[in-house]
Amino acid sequence: MRREKLRRAAPLDEPAATGDLKIRQQRARALLRGELEGEELERHVRESVITTSFDAAVRWARSNAIWPATFGLACCAIEMMSMVSARYDAARYGAEVFRASPRQADLLILSGRVSIKMAPVVRRIYDQMLEPKWVISMGACSSSGGMFANYAVVQGADKFMPVDVHVPGCPPRPEALMHALLKLQRKVQERPDLGWRARYGAAGTEEPARLAREQERA
Amino acid sequence: MSYAADPEAIARELNGAHPGAVLETSRHRGQAALLVDPERVLEALGWLREGPGGGYAFLASLHAADYLPAEPRFGVHYELLCMERVERLRVKALLANPGDGDLPVIDSCVSLFPTAEFQEREAYDFFGIEFRGHPDLRRILMPEDYEGWPQRRDFPLGGEPVIFTHNEHTTPNWYD
Amino acid sequence: MTEHAVIGTSPIERTDALDEELLTVNMGPHHPATHGVLRLLVQLEGEVVRDLKPIIGYVHTGIEKSCEDKSYWKAIPFVERMDYLSYYFNALAFCGAVETLAEVEVPARAQYLRVIHLELNRIHSHLVWLGTSALDLGAISMFWYCFRDRDRVLDLFEMSSGQRMHTRYFQVGGVAEDIPRGFVERVRAFCAEMPSRVDQYEALLDRNEIFLRRTKGVGIVPRDRLLALGVSGPLLRAAGEPWDLRKVTPYSSYEDFEFKIPIGTVGDGYDRYRVRMAEMRESLRIVEQALDGLPEGPWITGDRKYALPPRHELGTSMEALIHHFKLVTEGYRVPAGEVYYPVESPRGEMGCFVVSDGSAKPARVHMRDPSFVNLQALREMSVGGYVADLVQNLAMLDPILGGIDR
Numbered sequence: 001m002r003r004e005k006l007r008r009a010a011p012l013d014e015p016a017a018t019g020d021l022k023i024r025q026q027r028a029r030a031l032l033r034g035e036l037e038g039e040e041l042e043r044h045v046r047e048s049v050i051t052t053s054f055d056a057a058v059r060w061a062r063s064n065a066i067w068p069a070t071f072g073l074a075c076c077a078i079e080m081m082s083m084v085s086a087r088y089d090a091a092r093y094g095a096e097v098f099r100a101s102p103r104q105a106d107l108l109i110l111s112g113r114v115s116i117k118m119a120p121v122v123r124r125i126y127d128q129m130l131e132p133k134w135v136i137s138m139g140a141c142s143s144s145g146g147m148f149a150n151y152a153v154v155q156g157a158d159k160f161m162p163v164d165v166h167v168p169g170c171p172p173r174p175e176a177l178m179h180a181l182l183k184l185q186r187k188v189q190e191r192p193d194l195g196w197r198a199r200y201g202a203a204g205t206e207e208p209a210r211l212a213r214e215q216e217r218a
Numbered sequence: 219m220s221y222a223a224d225p226e227a228i229a230r231e232l233n234g235a236h237p238g239a240v241l242e243t244s245r246h247r248g249q250a251a252l253l254v255d256p257e258r259v260l261e262a263l264g265w266l267r268e269g270p271g272g273g274y275a276f277l278a279s280l281h282a283a284d285y286l287p288a289e290p291r292f293g294v295h296y297e298l299l300c301m302e303r304v305e306r307l308r309v310k311a312l313l314a315n316p317g318d319g320d321l322p323v324i325d326s327c328v329s330l331f332p333t334a335e336f337q338e339r340e341a342y343d344f345f346g347i348e349f350r351g352h353p354d355l356r357r358i359l360m361p362e363d364y365e366g367w368p369q370r371r372d373f374p375l376g377g378e379p380v381i382f383t384h385n386e387h388t389t390p391n392w393y394d
Numbered sequence: 395m396t397e398h399a400v401i402g403t404s405p406i407e408r409t410d411a412l413d414e415e416l417l418t419v420n421m422g423p424h425h426p427a428t429h430g431v432l433r434l435l436v437q438l439e440g441e442v443v444r445d446l447k448p449i450i451g452y453v454h455t456g457i458e459k460s461c462e463d464k465s466y467w468k469a470i471p472f473v474e475r476m477d478y479l480s481y482y483f484n485a486l487a488f489c490g491a492v493e494t495l496a497e498v499e500v501p502a503r504a505q506y507l508r509v510i511h512l513e514l515n516r517i518h519s520h521l522v523w524l525g526t527s528a529l530d531l532g533a534i535s536m537f538w539y540c541f542r543d544r545d546r547v548l549d550l551f552e553m554s555s556g557q558r559m560h561t562r563y564f565q566v567g568g569v570a571e572d573i574p575r576g577f578v579e580r581v582r583a584f585c586a587e588m589p590s591r592v593d594q595y596e597a598l599l600d601r602n603e604i605f606l607r608r609t610k611g612v613g614i615v616p617r618d619r620l621l622a623l624g625v626s627g628p629l630l631r632a633a634g635e636p637w638d639l640r641k642v643t644p645y646s647s648y649e650d651f652e653f654k655i656p657i658g659t660v661g662d663g664y665d666r667y668r669v670r671m672a673e674m675r676e677s678l679r680i681v682e683q684a685l686d687g688l689p690e691g692p693w694i695t696g697d698r699k700y701a702l703p704p705r706h707e708l709g710t711s712m713e714a715l716i717h718h719f720k721l722v723t724e725g726y727r728v729p730a731g732e733v734y735y736p737v738e739s740p741r742g743e744m745g746c747f748v749v750s751d752g753s754a755k756p757a758r759v760h761m762r763d764p765s766f767v768n769l770q771a772l773r774e775m776s777v778g779g780y781v782a783d784l785v786q787n788l789a790m791l792d793p794i795l796g797g798i799d800r
Contacts, residue, residue: 071424073431074453074796075478075559078522082548085541100425115799117361118431118452121423147471151368151376152360152456171559220643246731247494277624278736279762283749295747297734297762301621304642308734333624336770344458359451359799369459376456 627742
């Protein structure tokens with residue numbers, strides 16, 4: 001009975017019919033009740049449901065909710081705070097929740113020069129983060145030592161830890177850091193293999209807690 | 219920046235109270251400085267802090283400099299300030315490097331100016347100048363186990379050669 | 395009596411309680427308080443701080459040594475990155491020292507432009523301080539508002555020099571470039587709107603019960619002790635000492651402007667907060683006066699031994715070409731001597747000590763950073779108080795680790 005009503009109100013071959021909200025709502029309800037069949041079902045599914053793989057969905061969710069750890073070292077930290085502030089607003093990309101504890105953070109934004117005294121501390125914090133984790137090296141000093149080619153500054157954070165995105169600038173504008181964040185998001189979504197593990201043949205060096213526990217038991 | 223107008227007069231009075239403390243006076247670019255004997259630095263600073271012609275009770279800065287190749291090599295500078303008369307005075311003590319791995323020694327003025335605590339540690343950290351009587355003389359800005367005195371003139375600046383295409387493969391630790 | 399740990403090499407005072415144990419807690423270089431990589435070793439008895447040792451050096455960059463390797467011109471960007479919130483002050487201290495050594499005259503227009511940028515930088519620094527300190531104390535809304543206004547100040551800096559931070563705008567002999575058209579109007583618009591914003595911030599915090607409870611009566615150090623510790627700047631003024639280098643030894647034509655020095659009475663956290671808020675207002679007044687009286691003229695000294703000649707002369711004058719060449723390749727040579735040049739930065743007395751040996755590179759550059767010396771007061775402020783007060787003391791102390799560690 002309802003099917004007859006639907007067919008009369010919105011014939012399938014008329015594209016205009018799909019624009020009407022009422023019709024669509026009724027179709028959706030019919031779908032849920034299991035009353036749509038055949039052609040109608042196919043059409044409805046094509047119009048209102050996206051199919052994807054589980055991995056892609058997870059990567060999409062991960063990229064849009066990257067939580068940085070508060071890791072301001074020097075001047076770049078001020079521009080990082082500026083990115084979080086109202087004008088440049090990293091919150092619209094899901095990244096405004098700066099977690100103080102590295103255990104709860106996904107992203108380490110190394111903002112500032114890494115001195116030789118600080119390098120072991122940075123590495124420790126990085127190690128305390130849980131997989132998956134990414135690193136943005138913000139500014140010239142953490143990417144390559146910057147203008148400080150001397151005894152006190154590590155010439156680039158990627159001497160002792162893997163870095164996913166480098167941002168040039170001294171300090172980089174907040175927009176530059178946002179560009180880096182978006183680049184990282186794209187990297188997470190599309191090519192999660194592109195990174196230091198693929199480049200240095202370090203595949204299999206991840207340690208998800210589940211695997212470690214299983215190995216212990218075995 | 220309004221330094222003492224007549225360092226000679228101050229030096230004469232100081233030498234009157236502690237003979238032989240002041241070796242030289244100078245007034246370069248309007249900045250008055252007294253060169254004192256490093257063994258008498260505490261007496262000089264104490265007199266300047268309390269003394270009748272003095273009152274320089276604020277130690278604005280304590281820093282060291284390496285005058286290599288001139289001898290004596292190390293200079294310890296005390297920037298004093300009298301807030302009542304708005305007058306500054308620089309006191310300078312020159313120390314020679316004893317050589318053989320020994321450190322030049324000078325008395326610590328933490329007892330007179332508590333602000334010197336961190337600043338003397340910094341001079342020790344970077345120049346290896348030992349301050350006799352400092353309550354806690356150890357490195358402050360470099361890692362505790364660092365070897366060498368970085369801001370001495372004969373200590374290399376450090377860093378790494380910048381890698382260009384012409385020196386890429388000959389630079390050590392260049393990763394393939 | 396229980397044995398208790400020693401931090402460093404000096405022993406801690408014994409506590410009289412028989413059963414109390416002292417707990418040493420490391421507030422590591424990475425911590426939520428957004429003041430940089432400061433490490434504090436705190437000995438706690440319950441929640442009361444019994445001793446405190448700051449460990450610094452985690453962002454030591456070797457700036458002073460790097461400057462010895464660069465010509466004077468190139469040392470300016472290094473020195474700017476020291477106290478990274480008050481970059482114009484670092485640059486002024488260094489440029490002023492070199493100008494004193496070289497006896498270079500700074501033209502009046504350049505001095506006024508310097509004052510405008512310095513006071514805008516002071517406002518910027520106090521805004522960041524206010525935002526991050528309120529964030530530490532839990533008032534997160536202040537962070538958003540302060541950074542909104544801070545971005546407006548940075549827009550002004552970007553307009554005059556092209557960079558938001560570390561602008562390399564101050565040069566020996568004046569400023570690098572003249573201000574563009576429209577800059578004066580934009581700054582006036584900012585100064586017209588800013589006082590009402592400061593009113594809004596004060597309305598949020600001045601009589602806020604929680605803020606008052608946390609800052610009133612906390613972190614008091616007697617004025618004499620502060621002077622003995624070498625503390626200067628808003629901390630000293632909050633304790634009642636009317637000492638401000640802009641008034642007592644005016645530099646860069648500060649004597650032309652009429653402004654007050656806000657001082658506090660007790661020297662607790664609340665006084666420090668009020669002193670800095672009042673300083674922001676006074677800075678706005680100074681900027682307005684400087685705009686009103688901005689003289690015409692050159693923006694950098696005409697002495698070609700220290701400042702580049704204008705480009706249009708290079709085509710016609712041989713001397714200009716030679717000066718340009720020498721300045722760009724070797725840099726200017728500064729006569730031998732040593733000089734100490736102090737300025738009043740948002741944190742206190744910032745001085746630059748330059749030793750020149752007559753060549754084009756400085757022989758020694760030392761920056762007397764106010765935060766480095768003020769940090770010694772943290773122990774006196776915090777011992778005997780609670781851990782939460784320690785966070786508040788650190789916030790009100792306004793340390794910048796880049797300056798402390800250099």
